[in-house]
Amino acid sequence: MSKKHKTPLPYDQRPYRPGIGLVLLNAQGLAFVAQRIDTPGNAWQFPQGGIDEGEDPRDTALREMEEEIGTNKAEIIAESADWISYDLPPAIADKSWKGRFRGQTQKWFCARFTGTDGDINLETEHPEFESWRWMALDEVPALIIPFKRVLYDKVVAEFLPLARAMAR
Template sequence: MSDLPYRLGVGIILMNAEGLIFVAERIDTPGAWQMPQGGIDAGEDPLPAAFRELEEETGTSKAELLVESRGWLAYDLPEEIRGKVWKGRYRGQKQKWFLFRFTGSDSDIDIATEHPEFSAWKWAPPHLLPEMIVGFKQDLYRQVVAEFLPHFVKA
């Protein structure tokens, strides 16, 4: 596994005015909730990738950047799914994370996008995020929440 590279990606924390975070349930993994995330295209910088992924996955671009992670955060795929995800070319993903303030209303969010990844969405308190994600991403979510904690609005 250590011979395989990490796929470069971005992760997005979309926070509403009450300090709650957008999470969505994956179509392919019922019961697994996550924040928007995705790969960085060749020649693309992380911030434009984050805005693109946000719109592709939530149907909205009504957000403003608050802060980005100091560094890159990584997770490894479990061995049992490594050969299935990304055609087995990557050991996991190395992500740059961004905290955005949502500037729209709930009606601006539409997860029924051109290539939907989610079946449902909701707003959740930041401290619950690590518990909602699949097990192999929980440590990464704990790191993201800890780093951005000073920037969260107190609900």
């Protein structure tokens, strides 16, 4: 039995997929970033993912962290004031999420990492990343794929004071 193929809505009429993003800071105030497996080139990002129906965004952030980087050793210390959205380029939007969304709207969280580097394990059930590193939070937007850069600039501006306070 085959599934009926639904034609996606025109790009500008598509909704945003609800999701979260997580800035994970270590004791030195450095941010965790990881390089995606499925994107060619230098595609780094913070852990992020979709919110399941009925799921609390804060719970989603902790679940996604464990699913993507194999650890639950963190405590949330801040939440973005607003939801922040980004648009996928139309060609990517037609392929991602079966063409149902134009991009994502995300609630962002900042968490303090309470483990050691050995607690991070990218070899998860469904690996998304091939490598990772700690780096200065304000240097991260330069590594992000261009269509997400404005979102990352906003997230970094909001959480940079926390990273700097931890670095002292």
